[in-house]
Amino acid sequence: MPVEATDGGVERVSIREPAPVGQHVRRRAGDVQRGRTVLAGDGRVLSPGRVALAAASGVCEVVVGARPRVAVVSTGDELVPVGQVPGEGQIVDSNSLMLALLVTAAGAEVAVRTSARDDEASVSATLAEAGDTADLVITTGGVSMGAYDTVKQVLSSSGAGRFSKVAMRPGMPQGSGRVGSRGTPVITLPGNPVSALVSFHVFVLPALAALGGASVDASRWPDPLGRGTEAVAGEEWPSAAHKVELTRVRVDERRICRSGGQGSHMLGALAEATHLAVVPAEVERVHVGDVLLCLPLLGTVP
Ligand SMILES: Nc1nc2c(c(=O)[nH]1)N[C@H]1C(S)=C(S)[C@@H](COP(=O)(O)OP(=O)(O)OC[C@H]3O[C@@H](n4cnc5c(N)ncnc54)[C@H](O)[C@@H]3O)O[C@H]1N2
Numbered sequence: 364m365p366v367e368a369t370d371g372g373v374e375r376v377s378i379r380e381p382a383p384v385g386q387h388v389r390r391r392a393g394d395v396q397r398g399r400t401v402l403a404g405d406g407r408v409l410s411p412g413r414v415a416l417a418a419a420s421g422v423c424e425v426v427v428g429a430r431p432r433v434a435v436v437s438t439g440d441e442l443v444p445v446g447q448v449p450g451e452g453q454i455v456d457s458n459s460l461m462l463a464l465l466v467t468a469a470g471a472e473v474a475v476r477t478s479a480r481d482d483e484a485s486v487s488a489t490l491a492e493a494g495d496t497a498d499l500v501i502t503t504g505g506v507s508m509g510a511y512d513t514v515k516q517v518l519s520s521s522g523a524g525r526f527s528k529v530a531m532r533p534g535m536p537q538g539s540g541r542v543g544s545r546g547t548p549v550i551t552l553p554g555n556p557v558s559a560l561v562s563f564h565v566f567v568l569p570a571l572a573a574l575g576g577a578s579v580d581a582s583r584w585p586d587p588l589g590r591g592t593e594a595v596a597g598e599e600w601p602s603a604a605h606k607v608e609l610t611r612v613r614v615d616e617r618r619i620c621r622s623g624g625q626g627s628h629m630l631g632a633l634a635e636a637t638h639l640a641v642v643p644a645e646v647e648r649v650h651v652g653d654v655l656l657c658l659p660l661l662g663t664v665p
């Protein structure tokens with residue numbers, strides 16, 4: 364009986380309205396019934412709500428997987444640290460900062476953030492050390508076709524890595540392998556900033572989830588974690604032939620618009636994007652009204 368429906372008396376109370384039987388009663392087992400599993404060891408994140416449920420159920424200790432520790436390695440003689448003004452032929456190392464933030468947003472820990480020069484000795488030593496301090500190493504740059512694609516040279520020549528072209532845009536050149544004395548997995552992302560971010564979402568994020576014990580359905584790539592939502596194209600745009608294109612878009616009230624220019628160097632459009640719209644390989648033009656799967660960008664969409 365709400366106090367508002369009474370005269371507010373404490374010793375004696377006068378009730379002004381009829382009270383339906385059972386109204387405002389929170390019944391035992393009305394929420395969680397006896398015998399129900401309140402927390403399954405299914406690899407899901409122990410969210411604040413799940414912690415509250417465990418605590419309310421009298422469970423004070425749970426076994427959890429450790430957060431994966433990730434080493435982030437940028438490569439390239441042209442890189443200067445964030446905060447330094449780049450000279451002729453130089454570029455600010457924005458990738459390692461971006462990737463470190465993505466690692467944190469994914470619920471993992473940054474073991475180390477470092478960089479290597481474009482020579483084999485520097486890349487070898489940096490990768491070996493990174494492998495010994497982390498559960499997963501991610502690199503950027505040096506995986507394409509040129510003379511200074513040192514990450515690819517070092518890992519291919521030792522047989523420790525494999526490289527291929529994936530039919531996606533951006534993010535075509537990809538590689539992976541093992542480094543360090545424990546054979547720590549390494550994922551080698553391309554150097555173009557947008558390519559690195561897109562590749563993180565579709566390759567590194569699922570790997571981190573798997574390391575954390577979550578189930579990952581590789582057959583659903585590029586959304587093996589099932590994080591995507593469908594939305595409707597509000598404009599038309601061309602898409603790469605024979606490649607899955609991950610267009611940087613904004614999704615407002617289920618309506619998709621590109622967030623700006625789509626070059627793999629274009630951080631302006633990336634900064635405005637909320638999602639990656641997945642345009643299938645067989646589609647060469649997106650039309651208004653097409654329904655597309657949209658992957659939320661980590662740290663952008665709540
Ligand atoms: N002959 C071919 N050339 C290229 C191909 C190809 O198939 N054949 N693929 C292109 C594609 S697609 C991509 S993506 C790039 C990937 O190249 P790398 O991974 O070797 O990347 P880099 O050459 O080292 O760098 C590319 C670009 O990005 C800048 N960069 C690198 N690291 C950083 C960083 N930490 N922060 C900010 N910017 C960074 C770098 O200065 C270059 O401008 O290969 C194409 N080429």
Ligand code: MOO
Pocket residue numbers: 531532533534535536553555558627
């Ligand atoms: O596939 Mo590369 O990532 O476009 O620039």
